[in-house]
Amino acid sequence: MSRVELRALSKTFGPVHAVRDVSLDIPDHSFVTLLGPSGCGKTTTLNMIAGLERVSRGEILLDGRPITGWAPHERGMAMVFQNYALYPHMNVFDNIAFALKLQRRPRDEIDRRVRATAEALELGPLLGRRIAQLSGGQQQRVALARAMVKEPRVFLFDEPLSNLDAGLRTRMRVEIKRLHQQLRTTSIFVTHDQEEAMILSDFVAVMRDGIVVQYGPAQEIYRRPSHLYVATFIGKPRMGLVAGQLRAAAGNVELVAEGLHLRWPLDGPPPPALAAGEREVLLGVRAEDARLGPPGAEREGFTGEVELLEPLGSDTYVEVRRGPHRLTARVEPDSAPRIGDQVSIRIPWGRVHLFDAASERRVN
């Protein structure tokens, strides 16, 4: 049992509001990512959970007990840092054993646990090495081992992969995911890499300027972004957007934008977003939802010229421009058009994301 709850957590550094009113419920056994750009308060939030940073306002609960003022080691959490933060004056064994030694565990227990953990992370032959004699990937595994050996109630990760090269990064990502599936320890992971967040997490909290913009299951964050910011931050390629005026007319929904007029027939009543009549919106569509076809009748789709092709091998992304608007569609590599071709993108109404132009909140 290790559920972590943050209640209106805030942190100020003098005039800087690093974290504001962050409330998250992190269920037992879950893997939660704090995702956001540099400086949005991810590390500060994690450090408050760890007890490394004093909380300005708000509360942290571990399994329902307030732990806000507790010292870091009293919380039973372990942390993996971006720059590994291994003790350079100790060898691998002593690095992993450090916490257990401080807990004054019996020698044979320390020995057994360190060796078992090292074995699990394939560090067995390296136990006698000095830290300076390890590669970056090995150092990261030692850092993982140092956290694991404590058998913590919660794992905290602060961008543990961002110092690794791309290949190693993917491998370590898999390793962390595998470890979590084995150990089922509640994990809180900080990253600015949305792909990493999507792959690893059960739940994602998207942050900006110290606040959590959206918190929910990873799929929901992707499928139903609650805010324009989340919609554009998550997903590769970036969600295509068209700014215009949305209105309901004669059984249709219409989007009127500069040099563009899109129309969808409506089966039922107009969408709730249009209850108050027409409104300025940003209409978003992801590349995999956009259907590419030959240029069709005006108003049926988004007709324009192919401006850019991004072949990934398995798929090809086609960027289509019309006037000031650009949308991207995903196609099979074999059916990809050529640059300069006239094509049209059909946007299924059921797959569009609508955001209010002023508040940037989702309205559908």
Next chain:
Amino acid sequence: MSRASPLIRPVTVYALVALVLLWTVAPVAWIATMSVQPEINYVSVPPRLRLEQTSLRWYAATLASPEFVGAMRTSALVSMATMLLCLTLGTLAAYPLARLNVPHRNLYLTLSVTARMVPAMILIIPMFLLLRSLQLLDTHLGLIAVYTAFLLPYVIWMLKNFFEQVPYALEAAARMDGCSRLGALVRVIIPVTAPGVVATAVFAFIGAWNEFLFGLILSTRLAVPVTVKLSSLVSTTFHSDTSLVAAAGMLALLPPVLLVFVLNRFIVRGLVEGMKY
């Protein structure tokens, strides 16, 4: 650079190094020579050194003088104590200055070192009066207190710079693993900055060992440091034998040199290489 003269650079460098070495080592070498030769050999012009007259008897005589040995003991004791005190207090002051949000930290650092810019001469009289009223004149404790007061700001400054270089995450990791802040300081930060800490310790030791002015004024009989004793040897000319003074000087030189020699590996790493994490 021109490819025609690949030798010019190394030759120039070595020549300069040799010059500097000559400049620093020659006086010491001369005193070393004096300490094993009868006075007449080197006082004459030009000096006539005679190998067959080389002798260690002036060393023997110096070491047989209880006054000189006592002064050596005083200096050793005072310098060691000053070094330990400076390290302990310095660490405890440098850590918060390096790591915690101490208000006005720069003001404090600037002031504490600026205060040391005052010439020692000006402080002699107040210091004398202060120690007299504390009844610490001519005591080891008095010297230790004064030396520590003078060296501590520099020690704090040096240690602070070393501590600042330790990545924050290293300390955070130690705290996550179960260290208190003090525990993290002792178990991780100090070991990691060991070269710097050792260099600072040597600095404090040598600073105390070489001090002369305060030792001269504040001590008269019971706690005379070796620097002061040496000068009194020169002025009273200790059975008017310069070789004896030279031997005493060489002996007084020994502890700091030995210290640097033993800790050389650390110091060079601390001062030249910087630190690796």
